[in-house]
Amino acid sequence: MAPKLQADNEARYLDDIQTLDTNGVVATEGATELLAQLAPEQWAIVTSGPATLARARLRAAKLPLPRLLISAHDVKQGKPDPEGYLKAAELMRAEPEECLVIEDSLPGIEAAHTAHIPAIAVGNTHPRAELKSAELWIPSLKLLSIIDTEEENEIALAVSE
Template sequence: MSIVLTLPGGAVLSCRAVVFDLDGVLVDSMPAIVRQLREWASARGLEPDRVVELSHGRGNLDLVRLVAPGLDAEREARLLADREAGDVEGITARPGARAALDAVPPSARAIVTSGNDRVARARLRVAGLPVPEVLVTADDVRKSKPDPEGYLAAAAELGVAPRDCVVFEDAPAGVAAARSGGMRVVGVLGTVSELDAEYTVPDLAAVAVKLCPDPGTPVPGAGLRGGQGE
């Protein structure tokens, strides 16, 4: 079974699996993320705007190491994760998120996020979105985006080659991760105004999803014409 994605402007991508980033693609969690990062940064004497800017697409552990190398990165990352998991106020599904997830067979979809498992599940729950069979979080990888490890792990769990995946990403680090993993990338605008991706969409509501059987695959009802009794 092939998945055919039609983008604004008529571009058509055919693939065997669709992999979604979470924050900024499936859920609108930026208000909560910014709120927690700004409070954390201010309490540690860091510049809140810089911390927020550098956070896009990065896991908390890598972010702390980057902006505050003198702190205990693992301890601070755990503190941030605890705060994020408990702060779901205002988090909603992004336009088209539920429809896109429902349109892709469960065995052919995955989510790869730089957040940890507890945070990801909390945000999916409050947004009313299903937890996929393949969910790759910061708890499952050694290196976060822009390293491709998470996306390659998702492809392996789905049983498809990276070249047969299309990734939806909203952050430069995520776009770089998917691209370096050999996957095609569609940028979702909103978190940032520009992305270095071949294709961009405003949100998933702009994407049409269609399933097509592979050549030679029997199609139920093939050869029949008209309705019953004709």
């Protein structure tokens, strides 16, 4: 469309604009409460976007920053490729099957499944039918809560109605 423009520069420009524009960015319902139930080493974020954008939006939404953030710059292929999720599992010293992905997009669910990680779809950005390949679909994160187990380094997740 604009062959004289350099794609890398334009992409950086768009990333910068999105990073600066956090007006109206709020936490997904239930995200604050769910993350408060987890220790920092028990969760990570895997995003196909740049880390600076993810951090800016987390701050704007008043959510904690993760200890582990896998961004587009950390992988060769973005979602639906499983590389990001596999890298996060490895850095968390966990087998993929021991992890759980909470996603709001079909490419993210596909990436989780290819990595052999079960996925919960949160239906607040896409229609339920679009996310039907996930093991579970929920309309909101506020329906999830963490349950302590007797096992060390193990947690369980409860889903309320």
